[in-house]
Amino acid sequence: QQPVQSPQAVILREGEDAVINCSSSKALYSVHWYRQKHGEAPVFLMILLKGGEQKGHEKISASFNEKKQQSSLYLTASQLSYSGTYFCGTETTGNQFYFGTGTSLTVIP
């Protein structure tokens, strides 16, 4: 039931791009994305509802393919502040919510 994220970890240089994928075995109603820095609480980035939409937030955007039960988070021109662990959260059509396995992102100068 827990969505699977890939890659598990990625290291980027400042200015490089990254894609984080989230895949669920359940039919989804929405996908959330959160970032958590070490020792802190997760912080909401964006939510995508059923409908296959794409959303943007500064240089971070995401897409949701409800037929494939997948979502991708796109980070462009990465900054040092992007470092952290990214979690997708999936809300199934049965109203159950699960966080993904997490992707550790490290941006180096």
Added chain:
Amino acid sequence: NAGVMQNPRHLVRRRGQEARLRCSPMKGHSHVYWYRQLPEEGLKFMVYLQKENIIDESGMPKERFSAEFPKEGPSILRIQQVVRGDSAAYFCASTPALNYEQYFGPGTRLTVT
């Protein structure tokens, strides 16, 4: 507008004692989630509550753990007869309704000695 509040921030309990973790949601939010996070691991769903109702407790261990969200006051996660394996960070998150973003509290770090 105050954010989600959790207390205590740190809690130390000896094996066999009870732990009570409190979560005050954001104003206007009537839905609360509880999660457990072990060091260097992901967030594990425990329970989802609405005021006076448990909506989904499929992630909660069957024994020793209970949760409530009364009409008045904070949501409480109660762990009876704690064991060393209960040591973790416990986060609550509040939301106004389904399919809205979740706002997380700072977490309670429980250490069982």
